[in-house]
Amino acid sequence: MFEKSTWITLPRNVLLGHGVLADLGAALDDLYLTGRPLVVTSPTPNELAGDRVRAQLTDPETAVVDDASFSAVEEVVDVAEAVDPGYLVALGGGKPIDTAKMAAHRLGVGFVSVPTAASHDGIVSGRSSIPEGDTRHSVAADPPLAVVADTELLADAPWELTTAGCADIISNYTAVKDWRLARRLRNVEYSEYAGALSEMTAELLVASADSIKPGLEESSWLVAKALVSSGVAMSIAGSSRPASGAEHLISHQLDRIAPDKALHGHQVGVGSILTEYLHSGEDGEWRSIRDALASIDAPTTAAGLGIDDGELIRALTTAHEIRDRYTILAGGITEAAAIEVATATDVI
Ligand SMILES: NC(=O)C1=CN([C@@H]2O[C@H](COP(=O)(O)OP(=O)(O)OC[C@H]3O[C@@H](n4cnc5c(N)ncnc54)[C@H](O)[C@@H]3O)[C@@H](O)[C@H]2O)C=CC1
Ligand SMILES: O=C(CO)COP(=O)(O)O
Ligand SMILES: [Zn+2]
Structure with missing residues (x-):
């Protein structure tokens, strides 16, 4: 008897190219997301693009993390307790994206990935790479609902x-x-x-x-x-x-x-x-x-x-x-x- 099966989860929208950051709001509308957005970012990406992202969101809250770690995930979950977000927006390099990915999974909400650097292939993946003590976990999570990768922003990165x-x-x-x-x-x-x-x-x-x-x-x-x-x-x-x-x-x-x-x-x-x-x-x-x-x-x-x-x-x-x-x-x-x-x- 044939018993194989697979379940592949992929992003619904991938926006890639010059100036697409301006379409973040439209990409979110297309997903019919509800509730408050919580932006998860790290200090430099927040400074560089945080305001442009928040300007397209309704009543956003922001959690700034320094690392990809289980404690960073807990920090985001703590902020989320006060905000009760409908979805997360991950803004930055691999570390804030991995943190947001795992926090979104914990909170049972979706997230949207907005990379500020073309530095890693976790932008779209459904895994978070998180160190803990002597080991390194590849934690199962969900991939982003959408990716907004603006090449103008990526090209400005070092x-x-x-x-x-x-x-x-x-x-x-x-x-x-x-x-x-x-x-x-x-x-x-x-x-x-x-x-x-x-x-x-x-x-x-x-x-x-x-x-x-x-x-x-x-x-x-x-x-x-x-x-x-x-x-x-x-x-x-x-x-x-x-x-x-x-x-x-x-x-x-x-x-x-x-x-x-x-x-x-x-x-x-x-x-x-x-x-x-x-x-x-x-x-x-x-x-x-x-x-x-x-x-x-x-x-x-x-x-x-x-x-x-x-x-x-x-x-x-x-x-x-x-x-x-x-x-x-x-x-x-x-x-x-x-x-x-x-x-x-x-x-x-
Ligand atoms: N989940 C997955 O499938 C994958 C996860 N990863 C993880 O991603 C991490 C590596 O990603 P990175 O992006 O290298 O780490 P990162 O998030 O620490 O970013 C590297 C540095 O670039 C800075 N940066 C980001 N955008 C910038 C911009 N536009 N201008 C100036 N500075 C900017 C950040 O502030 C940081 O100092 C590792 O933790 C790795 O394990 C990597 C590949 C796949
Ligand atoms: O960095 C990755 C792929 O480029 C994935 O990281 P892991 O080795 O933690 O699974
Ligand atoms: Zn890698």
Whole structure:
């Protein structure tokens, strides 16, 4: 008897392009949302775009969070208790969007995603990436009801935020390799559609690398489209597997060992060079990944990330401990092996 089934939740409206922030109100009307809006943001995005967002909302309240954490989610829930919001508006980079995503899930309301940086592919995904102690949760939530990604706003953000978004997409190559490996060795559920979409997204982005240059709004357009596509792959999969493998485990560990030194996207990019080498050795695709990163100005070395070689090696040897996700790192690699891979790829 055939018993397979799937439930895919996707945003209803995706507004992407020049000046679409002005259409936020129309996008909300189209969703028939009721009740007060609660804007969840972090300090810089609030300063940059908070007023333009609030001007299109009826009687908005704002919660400013500094981080993506369970306590930040509680802060939002506390504000929500007084406001009783009908929906949330997530404004900013990956951290406030992840916080709002999880808070919306807790509160049982929808949210709308308004990214101020093309720095990560959580803009559309239905997961929140939240650290807790020695571990890092990929928490199931709902994807946004709508996404309003204004390329004018994204292009005004510091260039390194856009290159971080590119690197988060380039890391899909190794994430999908890890996912396939986990299917072969651990019988992990794998989606051909989500895997293919994730890989294709990375390929299309790399093929456009020549057009991804600072000061060009078209760069934000190309990167934001890829971020949406990668987020859809995660929604199809019902997990972050299409976009998060061992390179992400290394990055999550770096967040603990060397906090706030580099952007998420840049860390996963460097992680991807290392894990591609582990997958396929000297003759594999690690040079292509490194060159793709370099071509869009993303770091390719520990020094480029602003972290010490020792910190990088510690992250590489302990990354497998952070989450129960089978990857090329399996039960861990030795310090000697870590030094060899990092040296062979010129990461240290
Ligand atoms: N849930 C998911 O599927 C995913 C979640 N993530 C998570 O997202 C986070 C990384 O995202 P980021 O955006 O790098 O973090 P972030 O939200 O901390 O933003 C990075 C920095 O950029 C600043 N910023 C944002 N927009 C700006 C603008 N227009 N102008 C000037 N500065 C601006 C912020 O104030 C912050 O200092 C990590 O926590 C990561 O785990 C990343 C990918 C996928
Ligand atoms: O960053 C992600 C995809 O780019 C997802 O993060 P997790 O590794 O926490 O699932
Ligand atoms: Zn990521």
